[in-house]
Amino acid sequence: METIAQPTIFELLKKQFGYDSFLPNQEEIINNVLDQNDTIAIMPTGGGKSLCFQLPALALEGTTIVISPLIALMKDQVDALKANGIPAQFFNSSQPYGEQQQVLRELQSGNLKLIYVAPESLPQLNFILKIIKIGLFAVDEAHCISSWGHDFRPAYTQLKRLKEQFPNVPLIALTATADRATREDIALQLAIPNAKIFIASFDRPNLYLDVRPGQNRNKQIFDFLKNHRDESGIIYCLSRKGTEKLAATLTAKGYKAEAYHAGLTSEERTQIQENFTNDVSPIIVATIAFGMGIDKSNVRWVIHYNMPKNIDGYYQEIGRSGRDGMPAHTILFHSFGDIVMLRKFAEGADNEAYQLAKLERMQQYAEALSCRRKVLLGYFGEHISEDCGNCDICKAPPNYFDGTLIAQKVCSAVARLQEEEALGMVLDVLRGSQNAQVFDKGYQKIKTYGAAKDVPWRDLQHYVIQLLNQGVLEVYFHENGRLVLTPQAKRVLFEGKKVRLANFVQEIETVKIERAPRKRAELFDKLRALRLKLAQEINKPAFVVFSDATLEDMEHKKPRTREDFAEVSGVGTAKLEKYADDFLKVINRHLDGLENELPTHEKSFKMFTEENLLPSEIAERRGILEDSVYGHLLKMHEAGATIDLYQLISSEEIQQIKDAKIKLENPDALKPYFEYFEERLPYWKIKMALYLEMQS
Structure with a gap:
């Protein structure tokens, strides 16, 4: 009987995940796991940790059990695996009983290559784990097992039993942030003293590190956002009240922002996470409770409104930006008031001295007079000799x-x-x-x-x-x-x-150096609009279809055929079959110039009348402001086009603006109306109401 050759890890990488090469350390880690060795992998966010157990899961016989504390992330990871044609499921307390039973039946049948489970739910699988073939245990966010770690989780301490019950099954522990003490504790707590430890570089060169004094934080944030209006970002605050206040301020200024904190209900938090993941609410103002469960690759900036309590948490939080490898901007505000508040938080804790020492190191980073990246990497035991050139100190060095x-x-x-x-x-x-x-x-x-x-x-x-x-x-x-x-x-x-x-000085002048916002090409916008449409059809986040980095590669390579499309980074066999035709149609139409080059206001009008899109959808698809779309429709009406403007503005709003006209000293300008309504009515409504009054 002829033996069927097993695919190599490179063949699996291309076929199932669509990549031609591994990121640093991935190949060595995967081979160590496939050699049945216990492994500890320390890799930065965006460094490709998940592939280090997902790919071995396909190569090993049996099911890989992934222990993860991130219930919100489980669903996203499973969705992404299924999109690549990989049989996977998750099991946790958020599922209805019937759904849980269906997952257990699939697990028992041996049909799953991966199952994600929360540590608290793991005991419920014990009776099945004893009778099925297990290929690998993967403990994600492994720093949660250590009391030295910044996210200690008591349920993780029970995971030592895995090695006692299944001594011959290899185990891989993965985390993005672990100092020397935490690494040693992970090996001890998981009973894998002989595990080979892989420490990837903690360097994320695409992140611009910017630290600023905390005066006039709101003004500094609004100045920053002027050049980053259409981008996704996270602002971290220390208090729940602070998140709500800042989110309200941003909303009043016309930004789509939501507050996120532990005081919200589970349903509210889930909805906010989904809004952020799907780009409905591009800005989240949150306590540190937000972010661990978000697998979103195109976060372009992270702002710390207050100084974090340690570098471990700070590094993990800024690591949520730029996961696609494209440029991202991070800002840290700090003040003496932040330090006083954080010291109070640490007082009375069992490891108070340890927490205060970590806080002091965080303060030293914020007040550093040398390359920020050197400080960050040195903290994790990685020492570089050259300055990075991509932080505020390097851009404006002291004497x-x-x-x-x-x-x-x-x-x-x-x-x-x-x-x-x-x-x-x-x-x-x-x-x-x-x-x-x-x-x-x-x-x-x-x-x-x-x-x-x-x-x-x-x-x-x-x-x-x-x-x-x-x-x-x-x-x-x-x-x-x-x-x-x-x-x-x-x-x-x-x-x-x-x-x-x-030379030591009390205050260091902060120089604002900002990355210029990416100038979007029209093809990229068309690909992004198609991705959103396809994601909405399957009710999944956009990244499940393709990441921004894949769309960038698509835009760069401009594939004309299915063979060309298969060469795009991030396009595996399953996604080639699902999406090639749709994306190739858009690319070829764009390249062949089959779309009439209409003036911009006529394009918006055509999408409004022929495609029945809402102004907000037109703005999203074209990458322009919603106010501009309304302006385009008004311009077309002025030119004689048939369009019912009364469907866009209510009669009550028109009457309110008429009433205001009588009271204003300068009723011919738009700004007095805007201020009169305390910025609650946008400029386009004011302009449209005045236009309709003139027509009547």
């Missing part, structure tokens, strides 16, 4: 001086203290302090005692923080915050590496 001698003294002190002491003691030793703690430990006898006594204490503290931010030193938070030397420090001490330090 630097040669700080090599100071750096050498600091590194020497850390070394002579056996890398056992925290920042305060290192400073005391360097300045020759004569306090009891120094003398009790005999530190007055070491060679570097008093080596920097000529440097004021506060300046020296700031220089040491800069060395932390530059990746010369590192803090072991889980070991009483002791300072340790990095490989960079060895180069400073023994290889003559130069170190630049910035």
